[in-house]
Amino acid sequence: MSEQSMPQDTGATGPVHDVAVLGGGSFGTAMAKVLGENGHRVHFWMRGEAQAEEIRTTRVNSRYMPGIELAGDIQPTTDLADAVSKAEIVFVAIPSKAFRAVIRENCDKFRDDQIVVSLTKGIEEHGFKLMSEILQEEIPRCRIGVLSGPNLAGEIVNRDLTATVIAAKDPDVRRAVQDLLGCEYFRVYANVDVYGVELAGALKNIYAIVAGLASALEMGENAKAMLITRGLAEMSRFAVSLGANPMTFMGLAGVGDLIVTCTSSKSRNYRVGYAVGQGQNLDDAVAELGQVAEGIYTLKLVKEKAEAIGIYMPLVRGLYEILYDNASIRAVINSLMMSVQNSDVEFILPRTISQ
Ligand SMILES: NC(=O)C1=CN([C@@H]2O[C@H](COP(=O)(O)OP(=O)(O)OC[C@H]3O[C@@H](n4cnc5c(N)ncnc54)[C@H](OP(=O)(O)O)[C@@H]3O)[C@@H](O)[C@H]2O)C=CC1
Ligand SMILES: O=C(CO)COP(=O)(O)O
Structure with a gap:
C-alpha cells in the first residue's frame, strides 16, 4: 500500500473530525477530497471493492475523477456500517434512485442525533419525496441537512473557487457543516429553507x-x-x-x-x-x-x-x-x-x- 498523502494547506482551522461520505461517484469524491484536505478523517463508502482498493493504493478514483489525487486521511471502504459508526457527520451522495434503499437497509447503523447531510439533487419516484424527507422517514432520530449550490464536482477537485449552501433547521447542523467544509476555495453559506434549497437543486x-x-x-x-x-x-x-x-x-x-x-x-x-x-x-x-x-x-x-x-x-x-x-x-x-x-x-x- 502506498503511503498516505499529507493534507494540503487549505486555510481551514479547527479540530480533526471523523466524517463519512457515502457514494463513490463524482460528487462523493469531490466532497471527500475537500474534507480530507481540511484535515478530517474521511470514511469514504462505495459499493465496489475494486474501486475502494484502487483509491486505497493509488489515491485516485479513476472512473469518476481520473488524474485527481485524494490527499489527506481518506479511508475508502465497502463497509457502510463501519463508516457510519465511526463518523460524527455523514454526507450522502447517492443518486436519488438508490438513495432510500441504501439508507433503509442501514437505518439501524445511524446513531441518535447524528448529523446526516444529503448532497443529492433529485426526487424519489413514488410520492414525490425529496432526499431530506426520505432521511426524515428512515432515520428520524438523526439531525438532517441538505447541501446544494453551483458545485460542479470537476471544478471543486481542482480547487476552483466555489460556494455552496447548507440548509438545516438546526443551527448546530449549519455551523458544523460550515466548519467542516469551509476553506480558502470552498465557502459555505447557510439557509433555513430546507425544502426550497433542496427542490431548487433538483x-x-x-x-x-x-x-x-x-x-x-x-x-x-x-x-x-x-x-x-x-x-x-x-x-x-x-x-x-x-x-x-x-x-x-x-x-x-x-x-x-x-x-x-x-x-x-x-x-x-x-x-x-x-x-x-x-x-x-x-x-x-x-x-x-x-x-x-x-x-x-x-x-x-x-x-x-x-x-x-x-x-x-x-x-x-x-x-x-x-x-x-x-x-x-x-x-x-x-x-x-x-x-x-x-x-x-x-x-x-x-x-x-x-x-
Ligand atoms: N457531480 C456533480 O457535479 C454534482 C452532483 N450532485 C448530485 O450528487 C448525486 C450523486 O451524483 P454523482 O456523484 O455526481 O454521480 P455519479 O454518476 O458520478 O456517481 C454515482 C455514484 O452512485 C453510486 N451508486 C449508483 N447506484 C448505487 C446503489 N444502488 N447503491 C450504492 N451506490 C450507488 C455509483 O456507484 P458505482 O460506481 O458502483 O455504480 C457511483 O459511486 C446526484 O444526485 C447529483 O445530482 C450534486 C452536486 C454536484
Ligand atoms: O449540480 C451540479 C452542479 O451544481 C452538477 O450538475 P450535473 O449533474 O448536471 O453535472
Missing part, C-alpha cells in the same frame, strides 16, 4: 437539459438568457406552490446553480440536452454519459406533479414532449414562442392569464 437539472438543447441548436445569447430567466420563474412558481420560500431562488442554490448548469458543458444534464439537440436519442445520450443525469427522471415527476396541482410549466411540458413523446423540437419551440404573453415577475404583477 429542478434546475431540467433547465440545464433545456439549455444544452438550445446551445446545440445555436439559438443565440438572447435565447439563452430568456430560457434561464423563464426557467427561474417557472421553477420558483412550482416550488413556492409547494411551500418553498421564493427568496431562496435568489440565492446560490437557486439562480446560482441554475446559471452554472445552464451555461456549462461540464454539467451532465446540459450535455444530455446538447446530445439530444444534435439528434442523438435520449437512451444513447444517457448511456454515453456513463454518469447520473438526475434531470431526466426529475422531468417526468415534475411534469406529473405540475399537472396534478395545476401549475403552469411550459418549459417542463415542452421538454417532456421532446424527450418522451418524440415531438419535433422546432414545433415545440414554435408553440412556446406563440403561447400567451404573460407577466415578467409574477411576484410584482401576478400571472393572471391561465394556460
Whole structure:
C-alpha cells in the first residue's frame, strides 16, 4: 500500500473530525477530497471493492475523477456500517434512485442525533419525496441537512473557487457543516429553507437539459438568457406552490446553480440536452454519459406533479414532449414562442392569464 498523502494547506482551522461520505461517484469524491484536505478523517463508502482498493493504493478514483489525487486521511471502504459508526457527520451522495434503499437497509447503523447531510439533487419516484424527507422517514432520530449550490464536482477537485449552501433547521447542523467544509476555495453559506434549497437543486437539472438543447441548436445569447430567466420563474412558481420560500431562488442554490448548469458543458444534464439537440436519442445520450443525469427522471415527476396541482410549466411540458413523446423540437419551440404573453415577475404583477 502506498503511503498516505499529507493534507494540503487549505486555510481551514479547527479540530480533526471523523466524517463519512457515502457514494463513490463524482460528487462523493469531490466532497471527500475537500474534507480530507481540511484535515478530517474521511470514511469514504462505495459499493465496489475494486474501486475502494484502487483509491486505497493509488489515491485516485479513476472512473469518476481520473488524474485527481485524494490527499489527506481518506479511508475508502465497502463497509457502510463501519463508516457510519465511526463518523460524527455523514454526507450522502447517492443518486436519488438508490438513495432510500441504501439508507433503509442501514437505518439501524445511524446513531441518535447524528448529523446526516444529503448532497443529492433529485426526487424519489413514488410520492414525490425529496432526499431530506426520505432521511426524515428512515432515520428520524438523526439531525438532517441538505447541501446544494453551483458545485460542479470537476471544478471543486481542482480547487476552483466555489460556494455552496447548507440548509438545516438546526443551527448546530449549519455551523458544523460550515466548519467542516469551509476553506480558502470552498465557502459555505447557510439557509433555513430546507425544502426550497433542496427542490431548487433538483429542478434546475431540467433547465440545464433545456439549455444544452438550445446551445446545440445555436439559438443565440438572447435565447439563452430568456430560457434561464423563464426557467427561474417557472421553477420558483412550482416550488413556492409547494411551500418553498421564493427568496431562496435568489440565492446560490437557486439562480446560482441554475446559471452554472445552464451555461456549462461540464454539467451532465446540459450535455444530455446538447446530445439530444444534435439528434442523438435520449437512451444513447444517457448511456454515453456513463454518469447520473438526475434531470431526466426529475422531468417526468415534475411534469406529473405540475399537472396534478395545476401549475403552469411550459418549459417542463415542452421538454417532456421532446424527450418522451418524440415531438419535433422546432414545433415545440414554435408553440412556446406563440403561447400567451404573460407577466415578467409574477411576484410584482401576478400571472393572471391561465394556460
Ligand atoms: N457531480 C456533480 O457535479 C454534482 C452532483 N450532485 C448530485 O450528487 C448525486 C450523486 O451524483 P454523482 O456523484 O455526481 O454521480 P455519479 O454518476 O458520478 O456517481 C454515482 C455514484 O452512485 C453510486 N451508486 C449508483 N447506484 C448505487 C446503489 N444502488 N447503491 C450504492 N451506490 C450507488 C455509483 O456507484 P458505482 O460506481 O458502483 O455504480 C457511483 O459511486 C446526484 O444526485 C447529483 O445530482 C450534486 C452536486 C454536484
Ligand atoms: O449540480 C451540479 C452542479 O451544481 C452538477 O450538475 P450535473 O449533474 O448536471 O453535472
